Amino acid sequence: MLGAALAAVLLGASLIAPASAAPGAAQPPAQRLKWGACAGSSTTELRCARVKVPLDHRNPRGRKIEVMVSRLPATDPAKRRGVLLSARGGPGQGGGIYLPEDYAVLMAPEVRARYDLIGFDVRFLEQSTPITCGYPSEEPEGFWNRGAQSRSEFELHVVEARQYARDCQKHAGWALPHATLENIARDMDVIRTALGERRISFLGADALGTVGAIYATLFPRQTDRFVLDNPLDPTKLWQSSRLERIALMEDGLDEFSAWIADRDDEFGLGDTAAQVERNVAEMWENAPWYAGGRWWTGDELVYYTILGVFFEAFEWRMAANLSAIRRGDAPPVQWGLYPTVRPGVLGVPIDNHTAVSTAYMCAESPWRSNVESYWRDLQRYVPPFPNFGVAAANIFPCAFWSSRKDNRVTLGSRHTPPVLVLGATRNSIVPLSNVRAVATALRGSRLVVEDSRGHELYPFFGGDCLKDRANRYLTSGDLPRADVRCPAPAQTG
Known part of the structure; x- marks a missing residue:
């Protein structure tokens, strides 16, 4: 869905491996990768290759599928520590091949110096053996x-x-029985060996944050520096989490509506939160709504609203679009709906x-x-x-669904290394209780919580306090001595 974390780090437990198992030290790759240009990439530096992984990891000699990976080299070979893997959350919100392009712009130079940025499309998505349900369009x-x-x-x-x-x-x-978060984590370890790395670092948000927690549980010795951004509690996937977020989304809509109401002179959607919500709900219910030379469906109008609810950084854009459509005008901010x-x-x-x-x-579960x-x-x-x-x-x-098996993984063991976990106090997608549950399950992990209605905090939408802690952890490997609370980030409008 769109598409994927943190303390001025005091003295903490270092995750640096002993010299005999240095994370960046090469080992013989399990398969020879053929690197080439990445289709659709905005830079020639980004290179892509296909990694063969088992369709069913319980049967490693059985059918293979391909997972597409990308690589953007570390900017300072002398300081290079290893690889930092990442993919989009969801899963299904978008491919992860091009994430290194975004990270190259947003991450601190000291982080970029130390890691080859590795993006990948999760199995069955986009360039990784894509599947279809036979429909002529996306939702x-x-x-x-x-x-x-x-x-x-x-x-x-x-x-x-x-x-x-x-x-x-x-x-x-x-493919359907094999579309699980555990299989994504196991694919990551095949990618690790294909890259010739002893250990990997990782950055993932939402369900991909959960994948990172699963990887650390299954492969503790291969886990280096992991940043888990608003991960979901796997015990609640997926039906319980779908119901759990209803109240969060309503609270987020109340906040978004109050923000719009304070700017009624600009948007004209109502001067109270209740009035804004009535007017927006009326747009949904009366759809299709004709504006700017086209008809807007109720689902499209709901999607614009949800973006404003989920991301404080998008409030002005989505409010401006809804306001324009209600007047019959074209939305001022071009935004892909599909x-x-x-x-x-x-x-x-x-x-x-x-x-x-x-x-x-x-x-994931029945x-x-x-x-x-x-x-x-x-x-x-x-x-x-x-x-x-x-x-x-x-x-x-x-x-x-035809496949009805519980594929959820119990997180943590006495061998699982501590990681850095990020959360937001008013996240409208992932309850903070989910984030705390993951941090608790991975013993010794540290939680950095920002007072915001944010998601995909690092390196995209978090404030300086949170980003500084993530940058320092990825650079030094030291975790804070205690959990950290960050203030609301400055709003840029």
Whole structure:
């Protein structure tokens, strides 16, 4: 979905390996990689290669699939420590191949000097053996969602969800049982050996932050410096976490609406938060809405709203777009509503992002198959949470998924090294309790919490306090002696 962390570090536990196992020391690669130009890249320095990984890691000699990786070399070979892997959260919100391009601009020079930045598309996404469910278009943001406010709408969505599950099984049934976070973590270790590295460092947000925690659990000796940005608690994936975030999203909408109301002269959406919410909800309900020479669907208007709810940094942009559409004008900020691949990237099915996000949500753990239980959820969640309960509590294709196994990994062991975990006090996507649970499970880890309604904090949207701590950790390897609380970042508007 769009698309992926932290104390002036005091004396802390160093993660630097002994000389006999230096993280940057090369070892014979398990497979020979053929590096070449990255399709769609904005720089010739970024090079790409395909890594073969087992479809089923329990059967390593069985069918292989390919995972695309990219590499941007460290800027100072004399200071190079090793590799820093990263991929987009979601999974399914977008490919990770081009993340090194973003990081090269946003990361501190001392971090860039020490790491080759390695991006990768998670299995089945974009350039990594992509799958399809056979649909002619993506859903907004690449997520299958339907909002039901009546029994008749609910019954219609049950039919849609069941058919979507059947179509995914028809087109990608061979892949669906293997779309798990554990398999992403195991793919990362194959990437590590293919790169000839003894250990890897890692940066991941949201579900990819959870992947980092899983990797540290499964491969503690191969774990170097890991930054986990607002990771999800794997014990709650995915049905429980979907319900848990409803209240967070409503709180975020209240904040976003209050911010808009304080600027009613500029946006004209209402001078109180309640009035703004009524006017925005009216736009959703009366869609399609004609503005700027095209019709805007309710899902598209909800997506613009959600971006303002999830990211304080996007408040002005999304408020300006909603305001313009309500007046009948074209939105002033161009913003892609549907996930796409970069020009020059071939062979990616048109519905790939929606297929992937659904596959991972359904394969991690079984969802309730009792249809009536979803109707009861709607009756429970919609009255107190009328804006987002209608979709998040509604039926989902996972209720009809063919693969019904619990693939969640229990985090932590006595061998798991401590890592750096980032969170935000008012995150509208991931509850801070999830973030704390991950930090607690990985014993000795340190948590840096920012007072913000933010996500993908490092190196994108966090404030200087949080970024400084992440930079220092990645540079020195020292963790803070205690958890750190950072103030709200300065707003740039």
